[in-house]
Amino acid sequence: MKLFEYEAKNILAKYGIPIPDGALASSPTEAREAAIHLHPPYVIKAQVLVAGRGKAGGIKFASSPEEAAKHAKQILKMNIKNLRVNEVWIEEKIDVKKELYFGITTDRAHRCYVAVASAVGGMEIEEVATKDPEKIVKTLIDPDLGFRSYHARAMARKVGYSGKLMIKLGKVFAKLSVAAMDYDAELMEMNPLVETTGGSFVAVDARLIIDDNAIFRYPQYEKRLFSEGQTELTPEEISARRAGLAYVLLEGDIGIMGNGAGLVMATLDAVQYYGGSPANFLDVGGGASKEQITSAFKILLTDRRTSVVLINILGGITRCDNVARGILEAKKMVDFTKPIVIRLVGTNETEGRRILTEAGIHVLDSMEEAAKMAVEVSKGR
Amino acid sequence: MKLFEYEAKNILAKYGIPIPDGALASSPTEAREAAIHLHPPYVIKAQVLVAGRGKAGGIKFASSPEEAAKHAKQILKMNIKNLRVNEVWIEEKIDVKKELYFGITTDRAHRCYVAVASAVGGMEIEEVATKDPEKIVKTLIDPDLGFRSYHARAMARKVGYSGKLMIKLGKVFAKLSVAAMDYDAELMEMNPLVETTGGSFVAVDARLIIDDNAIFRYPQYEKRLFSEGQTELTPEEISARRAGLAYVLLEGDIGIMGNGAGLVMATLDAVQYYGGSPANFLDVGGGASKEQITSAFKILLTDRRTSVVLINILGGITRCDNVARGILEAKKMVDFTKPIVIRLVGTNETEGRRILTEAGIHVLDSMEEAAKMAVEVSKGR
Amino acid sequence: MGIIINRDTKVVVQGITGLQGSFHTRLMLDYGTLIVAGVTPGKGGTEVHGIPVYDSVSEAVERYGATASMIFVPAPFASEAALEAMEANIKTVVLITEHIPVRNTIQILAYAKRQGVRVIGPNTPGIITPEDCKLGIMPAHVFARGEVGIASRSGTLTYEIAAELTKAGFGQSTCLGLGGDPIVGLSFVDTLKMFEQDKQTRAVVLIGEIGGNAEEQAAEYISFNLKSKSSPLRIVAFVAGRAAPIGKRMGHAGAIVMGKTGTAKSKIEAFRKAGVKVAEKPSDIPKLLAEKI
């Protein structure tokens, strides 16, 4: 789960990492009020949970409370990558001497957390990794030992600092690592972390993504997990999550649903292979209940772009006749009239196929044939 | 540093361990007030930092607020082992089905923390260890792994519980271990931990001793470290601590001071060996300043029981002439007239001995001879 | 033979009294798995399908010499269960549980390394050596005994592919799911090393998906160690998620393309560079295996 910039920054502040003085505003009036209590010049920043708000015009500078209010008004009207801007964060502009990067994330290959620092800040770290790999310093974190003060100082040294500034920067790194562990961070980063002209370090932008599987430890965030505008999820993704389904919206017209992430991904790939275009990824998981299948259907069938629905069920332990009945029931409930192609195999598959065929649904026993037929149906329209 | 029972209990409560409802009172009126808000019968307990308050009459039972006030009045007048009782803790009496013990302490031999549980509670665990060693269960705590829920359950099982009660008791054990780690406990124990007739577990008495070397992490306790009545230390020990000295009051009449804990202990032993009786242990440490030596002297010389003072300085890197001058200065400042025996060796010892001998102080170069002479001087009076 | 488990592996089921635990214990027993005990704290002394239940893993290990554990415990308690098993000297842990926080998984795996334990998962369907032993929740009927090893990051896709192989006459030596989480115990490389040593296994199918770089690491390992014609293993790969967009989790916590990292393209290229045939669709896998033979 992504947190807003201002939330991430408030957490940093709690751990003693300097952030620019600032305040949240959800209206131009509030923005002006906030600015009055801060020192100009100001930065007004859209609080949205997608990257690239700068390029979209979601960050503006102002030298007076009035100007701040004006910019806030503009930004508060915006939609950035389909996400509405409900709030802006107004903060004091920092005198930048140098922009750095520091973050903590997981390292899959080494099965541990990793600290990443870079002498180049303010751009995506992946971009730096591609263009300037030698500017990046990584330290794997021993799970039993943790990220220690001397690890932090060594990284500060490697991004170019010595003496007192190295010590100071090391402390900032170490504090972030503590915050990241405390918040089960999938990613926590300061980018840019600014060395000011006055010789201190300030986190000018911050990101925190909490491990979804650990969100139960943070009830304050968990409770808004399904609130629109409060997470990075689209309304469709939110209703899928609510039903315990994995859903990703795509660009195409073939609605796809199946049981098991790998199987659904492979179904998407097969559709693409045969020249079709998936409208979504929808995984009902292993032991999906009838309610979940119905919810899944609703999501698929209310997507107006859909020309055909492709269902891929590898029954395993589930009984195919039950799946077949569930599908028919769900179809009736949501009053769906578009064509459906189903691949259904597993226990009691004969009975299952009979039920569906009688209801006029294409039933196949190969995933690839089903994908091929779905593509043909979609083209045939 | 020892905490009061009520402080230890409040910490337990913070970690979710049930404690009897109770309140603190420093006057009979407060005691009655507190009792009115609790359910009778009550227990009134002296809050002092020594063991054995029960035997000393520091724990009483009451069935009405009036009786509670009466007992509080009595207890608040008491001195238990030289410590004045300033406060009482009034709590609801618990229906006891069984008394248990659970504590966390350090294990020197294994260089780790150890959890100790016993099916016998309410008496000193050392006593149980002597009388009923098979009733005690110990679990060494792996520093990297910590004390886990399954360790806690295994201990609950071994002290005789199964099923839901085992789970419940295991949770209490696990919570205490977290509290103990969080508070740098040298010892944290619940004794007795009571299984109530209603099938729950309640910590009826609790102790917490925080590692003195870690006390800087707990400013709320650190600040009262030197306050009389707020720690287990006597006034003399407090002034010694304030001066950075290690001091222990003993029963005899020979005041003893030296540099280095082992050396001073050996000096005490030598005095005892020659038939004398040490009045105290006083270690000025390795690099004692002149101020510390003066403070040490003040403590020694204001002890009216003292018949003679024995000083044992093994100069090492310190210069003996400087030590000699410091001693004379200190002696003058506190206007001391009782005899002094000094053992002084190390760099510039000849000069040091000359200075002291001229001032009429016995100077010897062997610790044992000095001890022997001090004993003779003490007997000769 | 096969790898990791066999018909003599003595198994404990942690969480045996739960819905999933009990259901799959029945199926595993039917398959012939040697389940010696179950563990559910507080339920010690009861029985499930005739299997005795204990309060702790150590009791089961002491009494029966169990060396493997299946964990069906819900996510908030699963990491404690795994640590308990490892401390009790269990050497193979199959962690079925999904939704374990990564922070806990990291701790589990650090401890596993110290204790010399093989962890399969978390978020795995388990491991099966057809006709010998099943430690998992996979439908048994799609598997048949044979010479092909499967290591996979996906559950249902493994069943799909195993079924294709079985249909085409390729039985399997051992099939295991590495787990759908970003951080898991056994890797493709670990399993390749084991399959190399296994006399029954003559070919391996690696089933990858987007996210991370486990496939790239496998490709590197293969190109340094298994590329030569003399290598006893034929290897075919499949990678799911060509159609997946950037920055979205595709069902599995671990199936996500971050920036340029973890794309299906990168993995497929890496395999091909290492001389590994990559199937376009699951049904191509038997053909590629046949070509290679």
Next chain:
Amino acid sequence: MGIIINRDTKVVVQGITGLQGSFHTRLMLDYGTLIVAGVTPGKGGTEVHGIPVYDSVSEAVERYGATASMIFVPAPFASEAALEAMEANIKTVVLITEHIPVRNTIQILAYAKRQGVRVIGPNTPGIITPEDCKLGIMPAHVFARGEVGIASRSGTLTYEIAAELTKAGFGQSTCLGLGGDPIVGLSFVDTLKMFEQDKQTRAVVLIGEIGGNAEEQAAEYISFNLKSKSSPLRIVAFVAGRAAPIGKRMGHAGAIVMGKTGTAKSKIEAFRKAGVKVAEKPSDIPKLLAEKI
């Protein structure tokens, strides 16, 4: 020879720029100790007594191959310094610092075990192999080269006894302070094992004090391993604190009798039962050694 250190041991001083660190570095250099570098974070690039100072231990290890570290860092930072040294591959850590919280010491020692590091201390005066190498704060002039090893829980008492020995003509092989804290790295048993292997050492003096049961453990070890007449080591013990009361710390954090545990009486009895002569007073030690020879 002697144990643990010798004239070729390459030493790093952590906290070299501090008052204590700088002062004792001077004395150790005068004694001939091979100090190759100092470490103080933020002071990299400076010098102390001609010794180069670095920001981190790993730099000193990489450049000079240092294998031992002396730590003079104040208590709140000392455990970080120790961990840093061990991670940088230092194999002998002398932890002079007093007042390190026990929780941190436990962590240091757990990591030391994993890394195969010998930790002397905390709260130790250090270790000296007379005429070869001094890693400590002890006054050098009381020591002389010879055949007697000393392991002690006390600083000044060690100087006292070493001086007695030297005066009586008994030089020392290696003398080390185990540390005055309740939990320390090397134990009497560890050092006995090393002294056994050392060709120079023919006798050992163990200087114990109240608190804990390290002396009892040593006695047990001796009675199982070193009691026989054929053993190459003669052992004499001294235990300080016969006059100490119960429940009071005698200067050292570790010197405290808890209930019936840790009394001088118990330790003396244990030694005697193991056949170890226990001196009544420090001056008796040379006599007992002479008797034994």
